[in-house]
Amino acid sequence: MKFFEKLENVKKCPVSYVLAVQDTLNAFHGKWKMPIIGTLLFGKKRFKEIEREISKITPRMLSQELKDLEVNGIVTRTVYNTTPVTVEYELTPSGRELHLVMESMITWGLQHRQTNIMESLPALNMGRRSA
Amino acid sequence: MKFFEKLENVKKCPVSYVLAVQDTLNAFHGKWKMPIIGTLLFGKKRFKEIEREISKITPRMLSQELKDLEVNGIVTRTVYNTTPVTVEYELTPSGRELHLVMESMITWGLQHRQTNIMESLPALNMGRRSA
DNA sequence: TATATCAGTATACTTTAGTATAGCGATATC
DNA sequence: GATATCGCTATACTAAAGTATACTGATATA
Incomplete structure (x- = not known):
């Protein structure tokens, strides 16, 4: 029943897998990368556009x-020789592929809320009589 | 070509999706949760066992x-009345499902390394003649 | 002349995350 | 009696992440 119970599955977990997971976590690391990638999934944007779309980012x-x-190959930066200067940020092909990871996160998150959050929120039971 | 170009796709991105992604990132948040979940995918473990398996964790x-x-419903903690006390940690069904997210991370990470890392490592080109 | 926009940078600071080290009480072994 | 094991907790600290605020130079607009 356990996923890694069989030795064949254990063997499928080499160092390169650990590195791959670390790279992916690194792509989303910190408070702001997910919103930035998220907004760029809708198309390329200029600096000020992103700043306006992501509330409270400095x-x-x-x-x-x-x-x-x-530097991690997730977005490209293109400067146009206009006045004032225009700088466009766009996801690389690799960056765009992150939507698959995000989808698996959405799936897990929705499932997890359904099976866990409801009964574990004491606030929802505050109306009960206790005596 | 862009994933969210069509309005129908945009509409598929409600607030609950954002919360779901946040929940998932939260499950992996910090330096140690991924290794802990990873080791528990191999089966339930005692406190000291996990401590021994994860090098350098305090x-x-x-x-x-x-x-x-x-508290986030990803592991359960069971105390057995032995001497000395035995405490077992085990992934919940929801916790076990995280392996799907991890697999999508492995897939992205491996792909990303293949398409990006090779040509972006200056160290690999250090042998070239520059004059 | 005053103000706004572009895409940022500089400096100083606060908050959060993680580390280092020591210790607890009960029991078992040397 | 000394030491080790279990599953932790307490205190004090360092390091990393994030915030607040002000500012740059070139150009355009009021």
């Missing part, structure tokens, strides 16, 4: 995280 | 993270 964090995503 | 962190996973 330009410092946005700049830092976009750089991080860029 | 009992403080292990205790804290196990509590966190417990």
